[in-house]
Amino acid sequence: MCEGCRGSMPSQLSLICIPKCFSSNLANYPKKPMTSYLPFSTEQLLKFKAKHPDAKLPELIKKIAAAWRELPDAENKKVYEADFKAEWKAYKEAMSKFKDQLTPSQLVTFEKVKSGKNAKDESAQGKLRTINQAWKNLSSDERQAYIQLAKDDRIR
Numbered sequence: 001m002c003e004g005c006r007g008s009m010p011s012q013l014s015l016i017c018i019p020k021c022f023s024s025n026l027a028n029y030p031k032k033p034m035t036s037y038l039p040f041s042t043e044q045l046l047k048f049k050a051k052h053p054d055a056k057l058p059e060l061i062k063k064i065a066a067a068w069r070e071l072p073d074a075e076n077k078k079v080y081e082a083d084f085k086a087e088w089k090a091y092k093e094a095m096s097k098f099k100d101q102l103t104p105s106q107l108v109t110f111e112k113v114k115s116g117k118n119a120k121d122e123s124a125q126g127k128l129r130t131i132n133q134a135w136k137n138l139s140s141d142e143r144q145a146y147i148q149l150a151k152d153d154r155i156r
Contacts, residue, residue: 028101030094033087036080037068 044064052060071077102110135143 028098030091030098033084033091036077036084039083040064040068040071040076040080 041061041064044067045060048055048060048063052063055063068077099107099110138146
């Protein structure tokens with residue numbers, strides 16, 4: 001059972017569940033742009049393969065990475081970075097349009113999934129710090145609502 005949409009997983013061994021609430025909008029989900037290094041590396045891979053046909057892929061990638069590091073900033077690097085910035089701006093606009101299409105319940109689920117991915121990167125102690133900070137940021141009225149819920153749970 002998926003926690004996000006309460007739907008069943010595609011299989012028992014599957015760890016990935018596409019929530020039913022997103023199924024209609026997934027076709028419109030914007031894809032993040034490639035970093036400035038990736039277009040450079042794809043262009044250079046063809047050139048390096050032509051120069052070194054018997055070289056293995058890890059060797060070629062090391063040579064491409066060295067070429068990227070040695071590339072002067074004034075030359076092509078800025079062109080690739082400018083392309084990335086333009087694509088990133090277009091991605092942000094597309095993402096805001098995508099979020100505008102979501103229903104309120106889909107938006108809540110989207111934010112939960114997003115915060116869950118961020119929380120996986122934190123340690124248990126880091127998660128507790130985050131929760132503690134969120135609690136401290138609540139007003140006394142908001143805290144009182146949670147305290148009342150906790151009291152009601154003790155009665156049950």
